[in-house]
Amino acid sequence: MTYAELDTTSLPPEHRFEWWCQVVEQGVAPTRITSAHASDFAGRAGSLPLGPVQMTTMAFPALESDRPAQLVRRSDPDTFELTLILGGAMHVAQDRNETCLTAGDLAMWTSSRPYRGQAMSGADVGASRAIILHLPQTLVPLPHNRVGQLLARRLPARSGMGRILARCLESVAQEATVLDDGSSTRLGNTVLDLATGFLAQQIGAQERLPPETRHQLLLTAIDTFIEDNLADSRLTPDAIAAHHCISVRLLHQLFRDRSETVSARIRRLRLERCRDDLAAPHLYALPVYAIGVRWGLTSPAAFSRAFRGAYGVSPGNHREASRRGLSHPQDPHGA
Numbered sequence: 001m002t003y004a005e006l007d008t009t010s011l012p013p014e015h016r017f018e019w020w021c022q023v024v025e026q027g028v029a030p031t032r033i034t035s036a037h038a039s040d041f042a043g044r045a046g047s048l049p050l051g052p053v054q055m056t057t058m059a060f061p062a063l064e065s066d067r068p069a070q071l072v073r074r075s076d077p078d079t080f081e082l083t084l085i086l087g088g089a090m091h092v093a094q095d096r097n098e099t100c101l102t103a104g105d106l107a108m109w110t111s112s113r114p115y116r117g118q119a120m121s122g123a124d125v126g127a128s129r130a131i132i133l134h135l136p137q138t139l140v141p142l143p144h145n146r147v148g149q150l151l152a153r154r155l156p157a158r159s160g161m162g163r164i165l166a167r168c169l170e171s172v173a174q175e176a177t178v179l180d181d182g183s184s185t186r187l188g189n190t191v192l193d194l195a196t197g198f199l200a201q202q203i204g205a206q207e208r209l210p211p212e213t214r215h216q217l218l219l220t221a222i223d224t225f226i227e228d229n230l231a232d233s234r235l236t237p238d239a240i241a242a243h244h245c246i247s248v249r250l251l252h253q254l255f256r257d258r259s260e261t262v263s264a265r266i267r268r269l270r271l272e273r274c275r276d277d278l279a280a281p282h283l284y285a286l287p288v289y290a291i292g293v294r295w296g297l298t299s300p301a302a303f304s305r306a307f308r309g310a311y312g313v314s315p316g317n318h319r320e321a322s323r324r325g326l327s328h329p330q331d332p333h334g335a
Helices: 014-025 071-072 144-150 160-174 181-203 209-226 237-243 248-254 262-278 287-296 300-311 317-321
Strands: 004-007 033-035 045-051 055-058 062-067 079-087 088-094 099-104 107-108 116-122 127-136
Touching: 014 033, 014 045, 014 055, 045 160, 045 248, 055 160, 055 181, 079 160, 088 107, 088 127, 088 262, 099 300, 107 116, 107 160, 107 287, 127 160, 127 181, 127 287, 160 181, 160 209, 181 209, 209 237, 209 248, 237 262, 262 300, 262 317, 287 300, 287 317, 300 317
Parallel strands: none
Antiparallel strands: 004 045, 033 062, 045 055, 055 127, 062 116, 079 107, 079 127, 088 099, 088 116
């Protein structure tokens, strides 16, 4: 089953809030929800199965939620609810912890313990929007008593593994409508690795992760570092290895099962950025060579040769074709 999204506006106003409460109960866990907007509730919820995990996207007005002990006893999916706030503000309380969250924050709570939440919308914080990753507790290979220390706390999402995880969740949500079952399952395994790696880092338990998970996390961190530093002409295998405290030999071994080397990946990504910039009207005033410099290709001659080798046309001719509205060249990798 692929992505499915429902919107309360397709229902009569008197049924919208009831439907929303049912969606939360079925997709997350039985929860008591109240809202000042219950008489005409405007909410949207999407569900995406990702192999071993499930993702839910939500947009909704201000509300309060409460999952008391009796509801936990009645039904418990045994999940960790790892949530990325995209808009609005939220207050979450579980056990003795509580925190206030705004757009860009990550937080987590569990279905297995009582919790309370308050979502706030408004002109100052925007509409409430979130991505929820439902992690089965049995798939998190970490001491759950230590993971419990992270519940209802603001978790770092603007740097390091948190930033990588947040970017991944947003990318998957953006592409949800075009993912087939096979792609969803593969992405689910990647998301699970990123999520467990992020949690392990937060509690200092990376040694508890399976070797294949640590391998995938390192590769993901390297990929992100490369994409973030393409504009730096000093981006080389040596620099990448040094940043991640590994040897250059290990770096090349990590890429051994891929279709391109580290250097080839850097070159391809730089050329893709140059191709897009050359076709961007707001950058037409920049000289062609400056586009290359913009992405770390500081030698005009080398940039021109590499571009022609990748796309069969010079950078200048590609820009001119773009101005005339002709089709743009594609690279061999289908970018």
